[in-house]
Amino acid sequence: MATKRAKKTDVVSPSSAELRKAVEAIAIQPKSGKITLLTRKLFNVLLAVAQQADESGDTYRALLSDIVANSAFDSNDTALVKEHLRRMVSVQVEWSTGTSSQKPGRKWGISTLIADAEILEDPTTRRVWVEFSFAPKIKKKLLDPVQYARLSLQFQSQLRSSAGLALYEICVRYLTNPSHLTMRESWEWWRPILSGTPDTEAGDEAKREYKYFKRDYLRPAIAEVNAVTNIFVELIEHREGRRVAEIQFRVTERKQPMLALDEHPNVFDSTLVDRMVKIGIPLKEAQTLYADSEENRIRAALQMTEQRMRSTSLPPVRSAPALFKDALKKGYAPPVEAVPSAGGAKAAVAAPADDLKARLLGEYSAYRRREARELYDEQGESEREMARQSFEQEELPGLGTHMRDDWRRRGLDSKIVETAFFDWLARKTWGEPTDGDLLAFTLSQSRAA
Numbered sequence: 001m002a003t004k005r006a007k008k009t010d011v012v013s014p015s016s017a018e019l020r021k022a023v024e025a026i027a028i029q030p031k032s033g034k035i036t037l038l039t040r041k042l043f044n045v046l047l048a049v050a051q052q053a054d055e056s057g058d059t060y061r062a063l064l065s066d067i068v069a070n071s072a073f074d075s076n077d078t079a080l081v082k083e084h085l086r087r088m089v090s091v092q093v094e095w096s097t098g099t100s101s102q103k104p105g106r107k108w109g110i111s112t113l114i115a116d117a118e119i120l121e122d123p124t125t126r127r128v129w130v131e132f133s134f135a136p137k138i139k140k141k142l143l144d145p146v147q148y149a150r151l152s153l154q155f156q157s158q159l160r161s162s163a164g165l166a167l168y169e170i171c172v173r174y175l176t177n178p179s180h181l182t183m184r185e186s187w188e189w190w191r192p193i194l195s196g197t198p199d200t201e202a203g204d205e206a207k208r209e210y211k212y213f214k215r216d217y218l219r220p221a222i223a224e225v226n227a228v229t230n231i232f233v234e235l236i237e238h239r240e241g242r243r244v245a246e247i248q249f250r251v252t253e254r255k256q257p258m259l260a261l262d263e264h265p266n267v268f269d270s271t272l273v274d275r276m277v278k279i280g281i282p283l284k285e286a287q288t289l290y291a292d293s294e295e296n297r298i299r300a301a302l303q304m305t306e307q308r309m310r311s312t313s314l315p316p317v318r319s320a321p322a323l324f325k326d327a328l329k330k331g332y333a334p335p336v337e338a339v340p341s342a343g344g345a346k347a348a349v350a351a352p353a354d355d356l357k358a359r360l361l362g363e364y365s366a367y368r369r370r371e372a373r374e375l376y377d378e379q380g381e382s383e384r385e386m387a388r389q390s391f392e393q394e395e396l397p398g399l400g401t402h403m404r405d406d407w408r409r410r411g412l413d414s415k416i417v418e419t420a421f422f423d424w425l426a427r428k429t430w431g432e433p434t435d436g437d438l439l440a441f442t443l444s445q446s447r448a449a
Contacts, residue, residue: 018152019048022145024138026169027193031110033091035196037162037294041267042067042084043113044156046132050143064119064128068267078119078128079284080268083291085132088113111135149173155229157267160296163194163217164224171225171233171251184238184248187213194221210244218247220296230254269295274403274416275302279309279320293328300333301325364433368426369419376425387425388412395424 021044028035045067050060064081094110117132134142149172159165170193174182187210192199194217218235225233232254238246272295276286279302290298305324309317317323327333376384388411396404399420406414412421 018150019044020051020145020148021047021151021169022141023147023149023173024141024145026149026173027166028093029192030196030198031092031094032198033087034198035091035093035162036084036087036292037160037165037196038080038084038268038291039087039091039113040162040165040196041156042081043088044151044153045267046114046130047142048153050134059131059133061129061131064130067130079287080270080273080291081130082119083287085114085117085119085130089116111138152230158228159224160299161220161224161294162196163221166194166196167221167233167249168225168229168231171231171249174249174251175231175253177251180251181236182249182251184236184246187244187247190247191217194218222249224296270416271419272298272302275306276324277401277403278399279305279324281321281324289325289328297328297331297333301327304333361433365423365426368430368433369422372422372426372429375429376422388421390428391421391424395420 025047046060049062049067053060064078068081089112091113092110093113112135115133115135117130120129120131121127122129133139149169151169151172155168156165159168170182174180191213195213222233222235225231230253232252234250236248236250237244238248270290273283273286273290276289276298277283281289301324304327305317305320308314308323309320376387379387392407396407403417403420406417410417412418
């Protein structure tokens with residue numbers, strides 16, 4: 001087998017990469033195993049890496065850090081990546097042109113998402129590489145597609161549910177169609193594609209009732225796509241009497257969302273793992289929960305658990321891990337809504353003001369971390385050492401065990417610790433952000449756009 005050795009130009013830049021995704025690979029139906037949000041994201045990034053490679057070969061490689069492209073992810077902690085590479089090698093999916101209609105000349109096939117994968121560490125540079133390949137039957141279609149949709153990996157990074165990402169991919173394909181309408185199919189056909197769960201693994205209630213599919217997948221996915229991408233999606237229901245029999249979507253283009261996109265789009269948000277560790281869940285279990293669950297459900301369960309732990313008006317929480325896992329499994333935590341764009345009048349679901357402020361605060365915090373990093377880099381070594389000592393005395397004791405262990409072992413080389421350190425340095429330098437700070441930041445981002 002010819003092995004592709006990476007040049008600098010072979011490595012995708014996720015912050016600017018655009019993926020040409022073959023139509024056969026868009027509306028894929030899982031037949032064995034579940035396609036999670038992270039599986040979809042990682043598959044798309046690997047496709048982009050392979051498409052940008054400038055030499056032919058059967059195997060492709062890229063730096064793990066470039067594939068993940070998350071400032072809060074430590075490339076030494078490869079457990080999450082390994083888990084999803086395992087799934088991509090084992091999950092069986094049906095490939096088609098995105099419709100259930102059996103028209104003459106159409107092809108059908110089944111395979112795994114990737115054929116194989118390896119994670120390798122260079123003993124000299126200590127850099128970590130990912131090598132992977134695709135099944136020969138589908139490789140050409142994936143890497144040199146005739147019909148494809150242009151997907152933004154930057155928009156992909158903002159989507160927090162598998163259904164949202166699947167819907168975005170399908171709808172982008174029809175953006176340039178004169179009718180702006182997607183295919184029209186039975187809602188039962190759409191269910192496994194958007195949920196990522198095979199019919200054999202779905203509950204009887206989910207398979208029988210359209211209203212549950214609409215509540216759990218359609219509405220949240222539409223709201224999310226409309227909030228953070230450059231397209232606007234409307235659901236069209238086709239009825240037989242009172243029953244919804246088929247659905248499709250109308251897709252229109254709109255301006256880029258008012259809120260700035262993350263400068264460093266991520267595949268894995270390992271800060272969620274750290275938050276689980278902080279409430280008392282062992283690291284390995286937290287990684288497994290993260291791998292098995294949707295990010296939006298994890299966020300909702302974490303937010304509910306953390307708020308309950310802080311409450312002074314309710315009895316103390318007996319077991320934060322038990323509360324969190326129960327909320328995650330049963331899905332009763334209030335969702336952390338997607339934020340509507342400037343065109344929010346058309347949004348399917350409007351997020352509360354508190355959610356908008358939380359999103360703005362997150363973006364402003366990322367901006368202040370960059371500013372704090374620049375300030376730190378400009379200081380002399382003695383000043384930097386004083387800052388590290390102050391962080392260790394003032395902030396570190398209140399952080400999770402995993403964070404404290406990372407600090408002792410790797411210091412600021414740990415990306416999770418680095419994020420916490422520069423959050424702390426920003427607060428120490430400029431204080432807690434005020435509403436005026438957030439308003440000024442929002443206006444500056446609007447002018448820049």
